[in-house]
Amino acid sequence: MINMVNQPLLINGIEIDNRVVFQPMEGCDGNSDGSIGELTHRRYMRFAESGAGIIWFEAVAVTPEGRANPRQLYISDVTKESFSNLISEMKARAIELYGKAPIIIAQLTHSGRYARPIDVPAPIVAYRNSIWEAGREGQNYTIATDEYLDTISSKYAVASTLACEVGFDGVDVKCCHGYLFNEFLSAYNREGNYGGSFENRTRLYFDAVSAVKANMPEGKILTTRLNISDCFPYGYGWGVNKDGSVNLDETKLIMDKLADQGVEMINFSIGNPYVIPHINRPHNGITPESPATALNRIYNATAELQAYRPSMKIVSSALTYLGEKCMEYAGEMLDKRVCQLVGFGRMTFAYPSFYQDFKNNGFLDKKKCCICCSKCTELMRAGSVSGCPIRDKDTYLPLYMSKVMKK
Numbered sequence: 001m002i003n004m005v006n007q008p009l010l011i012n013g014i015e016i017d018n019r020v021v022f023q024p025m026e027g028c029d030g031n032s033d034g035s036i037g038e039l040t041h042r043r044y045m046r047f048a049e050s051g052a053g054i055i056w057f058e059a060v061a062v063t064p065e066g067r068a069n070p071r072q073l074y075i076s077d078v079t080k081e082s083f084s085n086l087i088s089e090m091k092a093r094a095i096e097l098y099g100k101a102p103i104i105i106a107q108l109t110h111s112g113r114y115a116r117p118i119d120v121p122a123p124i125v126a127y128r129n130s131i132w133e134a135g136r137e138g139q140n141y142t143i144a145t146d147e148y149l150d151t152i153s154s155k156y157a158v159a160s161t162l163a164c165e166v167g168f169d170g171v172d173v174k175c176c177h178g179y180l181f182n183e184f185l186s187a188y189n190r191e192g193n194y195g196g197s198f199e200n201r202t203r204l205y206f207d208a209v210s211a212v213k214a215n216m217p218e219g220k221i222l223t224t225r226l227n228i229s230d231c232f233p234y235g236y237g238w239g240v241n242k243d244g245s246v247n248l249d250e251t252k253l254i255m256d257k258l259a260d261q262g263v264e265m266i267n268f269s270i271g272n273p274y275v276i277p278h279i280n281r282p283h284n285g286i287t288p289e290s291p292a293t294a295l296n297r298i299y300n301a302t303a304e305l306q307a308y309r310p311s312m313k314i315v316s317s318a319l320t321y322l323g324e325k326c327m328e329y330a331g332e333m334l335d336k337r338v339c340q341l342v343g344f345g346r347m348t349f350a351y352p353s354f355y356q357d358f359k360n361n362g363f364l365d366k367k368k369c370c371i372c373c374s375k376c377t378e379l380m381r382a383g384s385v386s387g388c389p390i391r392d393k394d395t396y397l398p399l400y401m402s403k404v405m406k407k
């Protein structure tokens, strides 16, 4: 039987060799001006050697106040050369190894309430949300004004133009995980142009999508990473029923509007990793539900959305929990048309050569797989650079010992 994982696919007319997507994974290892750092370079060169069809570059800020941390990448006139150098090196290396470069997508972001550039006394939010803010009671917030929001789409247009200029093959207007655009989807009670109706709650996002599209050169891909649902009780998140279960009605409306804008590929994710990480990235810690429940939720919702628009190239998320069985599971998802592309996050940190091993040997090496221990997230939350202290010990274990264990 043909293994669907190894099958080529056309995305906006560009062919990729296989269905493997390296999901965006922030390393928090850029330089203070937002340019590519030493560890950023190391990670992406390892990714370039993976043979994956798509490398979905991590969150890159479009504006300094939207940076998630002082080391988050930020694309600007000052930093563009470092991006350009990295992308050309990545493509050259992939061509040397496989005769073909992967598609590389830039994920553009404003981190909103989770933005922590150097010193931010009051992060920018859409509205106050007691569930998202639980445990952060001492924090002050600034509710974004409509005037400020009116300026955001032009920042996306500038960043997107730069991203295309430096060699990215496409641009993702990020709308997931509780960051600014995603938060606005649930601004049901906000007054003004950006809250209340579906049209208003999606205005910020679609203004950016349109601005990016209007400035995008021929041959580049417009795409998005979108939350299927936020999975909070109704009123505290988007895409839910009154009982908190997933409701895909508005997700489908967004898909329709994206299709009208020529978007062919959508990368679906779910939840908010700051509040309910077990839903977003099933892991082995103590959690309020089993990882199987989380996996089934995202599987079923992805299947329904792929069936809703069969021609769209849907990327699945959260496959790493399956460990050495993740490629078999991915193959089944593709066979059953649950999605058309299979996305891997933590596995890329732990075992960047997993796809080559699968292709060459037919199986993954259990000793190299991610064990879903969340140490990479702990590093990130401790304000450190992030990577895998388990499988990439020499580089990240000393950091874990000093930044996390000593706290």
Ligand SMILES: Cc1cc2nc3c(=O)[nH]c(=O)nc-3n(C[C@H](O)[C@H](O)[C@H](O)COP(=O)(O)O)c2cc1C
Pocket (backbone or CB within 6 Å): 023, 024, 025, 026, 027, 058, 059, 107, 176, 225, 269, 280, 281, 282, 317, 318, 319, 320, 321, 343, 344, 345, 346, 347, 376, 377, 380, 386
């Ligand atoms: C350390 C870390 C950094 C991440 N950075 C990003 C990011 O920059 N953008 C994004 O959309 N998702 C990010 N994610 C989420 C992953 O892309 C992915 O959705 C998640 O890990 C679940 O997939 P997995 O089970 O394959 O790991 C990050 C996750 C982790 C653990």
Ligand code: SF4
Pocket (backbone or CB within 6 Å): 346, 347, 349, 350, 369, 370, 371, 372, 373, 374, 375, 376, 377, 387, 388, 389, 390, 391
């Ligand atoms: S630190 Fe743990 S969860 Fe993160 S990539 Fe490594 S093994 Fe996986």
